Amino acid sequence: MRVLAIESSCDETAAAVLDDGVTIRANVVASQIAVHSPYGGVVPELASRHHLRNIVPVVQQALDEARCSLAQLDGIAVTQGPGLVGALLVGVQLAKALAYVHHLPLIGINHLEGHLCAARLTAAGPPPPERHLALLVSGGHTALFGVERFGVYRLLGTTRDDAAGEAFDKVAKLLGLGYPGGPIIERTAMTGDARAIRLPRPLPRRDALDFSFSGLKTAVANHVRAQGTLSLEQRADLCASFQQAVSDVLVRKTIAAARLQRFDAIVACGGVLANQAIRRALDAAAGERGLALFTPPLALCTDNAAMIAAAGTLRLRAGERHGLDLNPQARLPLCRT
Amino acid sequence: MDLGAIDCDSARRTRACGRRLGRLLQPGDVVGLEGPLGAGKTLFVAGAAEGLGIEAGYRVASPTFTLINEYPGRLPIVHVDLYRLEDHAEMHEIGVLDYLGGAGVCLVEWFERLAGAQLPDHLRVTIEVQGDHARCLRLSASGPRSSALGRQWLAACAPRRRSGVARP
Numbered sequence: 001m002r003v004l005a006i007e008s009s010c011d012e013t014a015a016a017v018l019d020d021g022v023t024i025r026a027n028v029v030a031s032q033i034a035v036h037s038p039y040g041g042v043v044p045e046l047a048s049r050h051h052l053r054n055i056v057p058v059v060q061q062a063l064d065e066a067r068c069s070l071a072q073l074d075g076i077a078v079t080q081g082p083g084l085v086g087a088l089l090v091g092v093q094l095a096k097a098l099a100y101v102h103h104l105p106l107i108g109i110n111h112l113e114g115h116l117c118a119a120r121l122t123a124a125g126p127p128p129p130e131r132h133l134a135l136l137v138s139g140g141h142t143a144l145f146g147v148e149r150f151g152v153y154r155l156l157g158t159t160r161d162d163a164a165g166e167a168f169d170k171v172a173k174l175l176g177l178g179y180p181g182g183p184i185i186e187r188t189a190m191t192g193d194a195r196a197i198r199l200p201r202p203l204p205r206r207d208a209l210d211f212s213f214s215g216l217k218t219a220v221a222n223h224v225r226a227q228g229t230l231s232l233e234q235r236a237d238l239c240a241s242f243q244q245a246v247s248d249v250l251v252r253k254t255i256a257a258a259r260l261q262r263f264d265a266i267v268a269c270g271g272v273l274a275n276q277a278i279r280r281a282l283d284a285a286a287g288e289r290g291l292a293l294f295t296p297p298l299a300l301c302t303d304n305a306a307m308i309a310a311a312g313t314l315r316l317r318a319g320e321r322h323g324l325d326l327n328p329q330a331r332l333p334l335c336r337t
Numbered sequence: 338m339d340l341g342a343i344d345c346d347s348a349r350r351t352r353a354c355g356r357r358l359g360r361l362l363q364p365g366d367v368v369g370l371e372g373p374l375g376a377g378k379t380l381f382v383a384g385a386a387e388g389l390g391i392e393a394g395y396r397v398a399s400p401t402f403t404l405i406n407e408y409p410g411r412l413p414i415v416h417v418d419l420y421r422l423e424d425h426a427e428m429h430e431i432g433v434l435d436y437l438g439g440a441g442v443c444l445v446e447w448f449e450r451l452a453g454a455q456l457p458d459h460l461r462v463t464i465e466v467q468g469d470h471a472r473c474l475r476l477s478a479s480g481p482r483s484s485a486l487g488r489q490w491l492a493a494c495a496p497r498r499r500s501g502v503a504r505p
Contacts (some may be wrong), residue, residue: 010402062405082403084404124397139402140402140403141402158398159399160396160398161379161383161398161399162379162398162399162401163382163399163402166399166401166402170374170375170401173374174374174375214380216377216398217374217375218375218377220375221374221375221466222469223374224365225466330403330405331403
């Protein structure tokens with residue numbers, strides 16, 4: 001089965017062609033970071049406009065790279081939500097038009113389910129087992145899901161305030177480092193000492209699996225205010241200490257969830273997993289406890305369409321279809337608590 | 338019009354202040370929140386949502402990414418975050434301004450980004466950072482309803498005995 005997928009929920013306009021749910025024939029992401037950086041964040045209106053400008057060339061490039069015509073497709077998958085409605089609409093409209101004109105089955109996919117499926121696309125090694133714990137950490141989401149099997153999810157914990165990726169962006173802004181915050185903080189942290197500055201490890205209630213990153217952000221703001229101007233070295237130390245704090249919290253909650261819910265495999269995904277320090281920490285902690293850890297390759301951690309194609313293939317195979325009345329949804333929960 | 342200020346010596350008090358305001362809010366009320374990153378704007382909104390009787394199962398979280406979160410309560414609660422928006426054209430495009438003054442209650446973070454826009458009567462709460470956890474909430478009103486609301490709220494937060502700075 002060959003599926004074309006389109007993703008436009010936030011920053012990235014992306015298209016991918018996937019064969020049989022595993023073989024990536026093309027995975028094109030038109031990064032909009034250059035457009036957004038002067039604003040210190042994603043500007044939705046700009047995002048919609050750029051999606052509109054990028055989407056046709058991006059889909060065309062994906063088809064070209066896959067050496068495939070629209071007639072050779074077996075279905076179209078598109079991100080339905082959650083995300084910015086204006087941005088989602090661009091992808092959904094194109095997907096519906098293509099499905100209509102070329103008589104192709106259409107399926108709308110939850111962006112979060114896409115992230116959870118990215119680990120199925122690992123080139124090396126076996127795919128994760130059907131039943132696993134999933135940690136999803138991105139700019140807009142920080143959550144732990146119990147995955148019984150594809151499509152059956154239980155929300156085990158989520159952030160009470162800021163998402164982890166949002167904390168990275170805001171701390172980078174506090175330090176005047178620019179956008180996006182994740183890569184800049186990781187780079188700045190490399191020469192820093194992670195034990196230099198004592199920052200809180202916000203763990204709301206020991207037994208609960210929720211996260212909280214707002215207090216950590218405030219602690220960084222307090223530190224910056226107390227110190228005044230920071231030297232390069234102090235900035236590096238602060239970045240390293242902040243990154244360590246986020247990493248510690250993510251690792252502790254994930255390991256606790258695996259223990260409490262008796263999972264022996266963990267899938268960790270989302271843009272924050274592009275951070276090598278966090279990856280290494282999770283890997284070490286899982287290894288110590290005999291838990292199998294699955295992480296998508298770097299390019300599939302951040303928003304992309306290959307993961308939407310992976311989820312789309314599974315749903316299309318199961319016979320699921322959406323009609324041409326498919327609409328984007330800004331809020332689209334993956335499951336109820 | 339400046340109405341006064343409320344001192345909060347802890348995050349818990351800031352939240353409690355929000356809760357007291359939440360109890361007083363009426364349909365169409367607009368509360369604008371200003372203050373730097375980490376000042377406690379989302380925390381304050383979480384308190385206000387408690388005061389508005391946010392339904393069980395819903396939780397106030399940062400709308401920075403989603404821009405607008407809505408929660409059901411005694412009145413519909415609209416939680417807006419303008420952090421990622423820069424100018425009015427963008428706010429018009431995504432319809433943020435359409436929410437203001439509607440049937441629900443609007444709590445808007447990074448309210449200063451609406452400066453210059455045509456706004457309905459609103460209560461502005463500026464959160465000043467005075468220490469690691471200490472905050473001062475400065476109130477200003479733009480019309481009759483927000484003045485009345487602000488005064489009621491100040492009274493609700495005033496100490497029971499002795500005069501001095503109002504505390505929640």
